[in-house]
Amino acid sequence: MCNHNPHLKDNAQKGQKASKGPSAKITDQHHDQEHTTWSRRSFMQALGLVGTGSIVVGGTNLSAASPSRLTTALANADSDRILVLIRLKGGNDGLNTIVPMYDYDFYAQSRPTIRYQENDLYNLSPDFGIPPSMDPLQSLWGNGQMKVVHGVGYPDSSLSHFRGSDIWASAQPDEIDDTGVFGRYFEDLYPDFLINPPDVPPAIQIGSSGNLIFDGDEAGYAFSVANPQQLEDIAENGVLHDVTNIPDCTFGDQLGFMRSVINTSFTYASTINEAYENASNAVEYGAGQLAKQLAIVARMIKGGLGTQVYLVTLGSFDTHANQLEEHAELLSDLSASVKNFYDDLNSVGMGENVLSMTFSEFGRRIYENGSNGTDHGTASPILMFGDGLNDQGFVGTHPDIQDPDPTGNPAFTTDFRQVYATVLKQWLCIDESLVDQILFGQTYEPLDLGFNCNALGITDVANTSGFQHLATYQGDQTFIEFTMPTTARVTVSLFNLLGQEVGKLKDEYTFEGPQRLNVKQSIRTRLRTGQYVYRISFNGKSYSKSILVR
Structure with a gap:
């Protein structure tokens, strides 16, 4: 049984979060929807796997911390x-x-x-x-x-x-x-x-x-x-x-x-x-x-x-x-x-x-x-x-x-x-x-x-690419949306929370512009409902984020 964790912030607050930047091509509405539906931090806190969460066993409160990006x-x-x-x-x-x-x-x-x-x-x-x-x-x-x-x-x-x-x-x-x-x-x-x-x-x-x-x-x-x-x-x-x-x-x-x-x-x-x-x-x-x-x-x-x-x-x-x-x-x-x-x-x-x-x-x-x-x-x-x-x-x-x-x-x-x-x-x-x-x-x-x-002697520090990606949800379907800044070979993989690769959703050259993948249809294998992590790789860089597969 999943109990409410009082340390977690109300998801309604997430809807008030400021946009990360005007250049984003994915709408704030989708961004907010994603967080309302699933927050890996909230899930891990509820399980007690990060510093602000805890697990109670036999009345003993045990705290833990996660590695740092x-x-x-x-x-x-x-x-x-x-x-x-x-x-x-x-x-x-x-x-x-x-x-x-x-x-x-x-x-x-x-x-x-x-x-x-x-x-x-x-x-x-x-x-x-x-x-x-x-x-x-x-x-x-x-x-x-x-x-x-x-x-x-x-x-x-x-x-x-x-x-x-x-x-x-x-x-x-x-x-x-x-x-x-x-x-x-x-x-x-x-x-x-x-x-x-x-x-x-x-x-x-x-x-x-x-x-x-x-x-x-x-x-x-x-x-x-x-x-x-x-x-x-x-x-x-x-x-x-x-x-x-x-x-x-x-x-x-x-x-x-x-x-x-x-x-x-x-x-x-x-x-x-x-x-x-x-x-x-x-x-x-x-x-x-x-x-x-x-x-x-x-x-x-x-x-x-x-x-x-x-x-x-x-x-x-x-x-x-x-x-x-x-x-x-x-x-x-x-x-x-x-x-x-x-x-x-x-x-x-x-x-x-x-x-x-x-x-x-x-x-x-x-x-x-x-x-x-x-x-x-x-x-x-x-x-x-x-x-x-x-x-x-x-x-x-x-x-x-x-x-x-x-x-x-x-x-x-x-x-x-x-x-x-x-x-x-x-x-x-x-x-x-x-x-x-x-x-x-x-x-x-x-x-x-x-x-x-x-x-x-530091005059220039590399900046991020600003690559935009997120999970969206429609009915019982889960999608990964991203915008390609250029034409390139793209690999999109799905992992479980133990870091084990479940399968690939995409591995091919992809044109510049918006992309949308249906997770269940693209992976061609049966997936259980639950939390996963997707990874998008192209041009020598990789981007990952948590996702709920319905």
């Missing part, structure tokens, strides 16, 4: 640069992170009980300071390894944790979209992942279950674990679950079987284990929540794992009450962990290749509330770290806290999509037109963050 993309990249995303979950208070010294009196009046005393602050410049809990960052700032991007947000900011998180992950404030920035890029760039999974995990995500940033239409494209202990177990042992010490009973048999299935689904466990064993930490990180995560990430990087995008999570920054102490503890973990992280990397000369950046779903209000805390707000700073920044500094304009928006919040001065565009184009060196495409056709002026791709 990011692997082929980033493993084949011309750059060895690494991006570490540090999610400050819950909504970080920007005014108590970067304190506006130039307007200290107004800041102090607005926060009589949660303000920092002026003489306790460390001045990054005459205009801005950081609280005592962030003292470990003084050396990073002094060594030119830190930048602050002021007032990051977007128009009409959502004050909801869930919607705000989705907006930051999808880069789409205006409509509901359940794909993420990285998910869209790699889904288009490496379209044959379902049949030809890569060998090395390019993205690793710790925590932030359900975050969309690595999600595409087909699956979540990051190797995901719920917490650092899970990743450490995998790194040390090559497996997630113990399959030897289980009860000697029927439940034990079931539990052992499911654990073995889940261990197998962690395709990259042995690769992660090898990298982990190849390196060690050169510094003591401490026991903080973020410290444990960055210690593991540093060891992966130093061990030559090859992963280029990491997401780590620190929370909760939802400081409605008792903010001064709780927020300081979080900032202390952040600051000490980042400092140790770069000291660790620089012990082997790798700090210049790693860029880290914080982000949070929103900031907090200017004025404190009646519980010695702050409520949900809007704009907040992004902190960036790494030798690749080439100098310390401030980017953008700090919000005028004496001139808030109509809701009493700091008005944003830097669009968060501008930050994304700069990092994607100038740090990861992704083709500019492709970045504009995954940011829904918008071009954002790059920020001066101190790095570019010219330093690596």
Whole structure:
């Protein structure tokens, strides 16, 4: 029996998804119909075969993760640069992170009980300071390894944790979209992942279950674990679950079987284990929540794992009450962990290749509330770290806290999509037109963050072909539709979910223009109703997608 999975998004939302581009020759109506009928991600989540799904056996909840399409993309990249995303979950208070010294009196009046005393602050410049809990960052700032991007947000900011998180992950404030920035890029760039999974995990995500940033239409494209202990177990042992010490009973048999299935689904466990064993930490990180995560990430990087995008999570920054102490503890973990992280990397000369950046779903209000805390707000700073920044500094304009928006919040001065565009184009060196495409056709002026791709000799990055294909349904018939950009020999094959080829639907020269194949009639063999994957190959490239055969 198939049970409803509460983590899955309502299919009605998929009908509101923005078009992937004006050049598509297949209608949005068919695209929406396909997703309403069948979503491989939804199916795999329901079975518990991806990071946000779970299987319950005898009351035991077991989580698993799927391989990532990011692997082929980033493993084949011309750059060895690494991006570490540090999610400050819950909504970080920007005014108590970067304190506006130039307007200290107004800041102090607005926060009589949660303000920092002026003489306790460390001045990054005459205009801005950081609280005592962030003292470990003084050396990073002094060594030119830190930048602050002021007032990051977007128009009409959502004050909801869930919607705000989705907006930051999808880069789409205006409509509901359940794909993420990285998910869209790699889904288009490496379209044959379902049949030809890569060998090395390019993205690793710790925590932030359900975050969309690595999600595409087909699956979540990051190797995901719920917490650092899970990743450490995998790194040390090559497996997630113990399959030897289980009860000697029927439940034990079931539990052992499911654990073995889940261990197998962690395709990259042995690769992660090898990298982990190849390196060690050169510094003591401490026991903080973020410290444990960055210690593991540093060891992966130093061990030559090859992963280029990491997401780590620190929370909760939802400081409605008792903010001064709780927020300081979080900032202390952040600051000490980042400092140790770069000291660790620089012990082997790798700090210049790693860029880290914080982000949070929103900031907090200017004025404190009646519980010695702050409520949900809007704009907040992004902190960036790494030798690749080439100098310390401030980017953008700090919000005028004496001139808030109509809701009493700091008005944003830097669009968060501008930050994304700069990092994607100038740090990861992704083709500019492709970045504009995954940011829904918008071009954002790059920020001066101190790095570019010219330093690596990268002047041109290959773009995707824009080949359009999908499954459509009419009555009890299933069709594959695609548009040939040129005349070429085309092979269309059908695979089951184990990756075994079921048969060929087409293998012949095909003229330029729209094509439509009836799956059951074309394959000439009996097919059971169920989920499959089709693969279209021509001109040395292959494209695959999930499909429901009725």
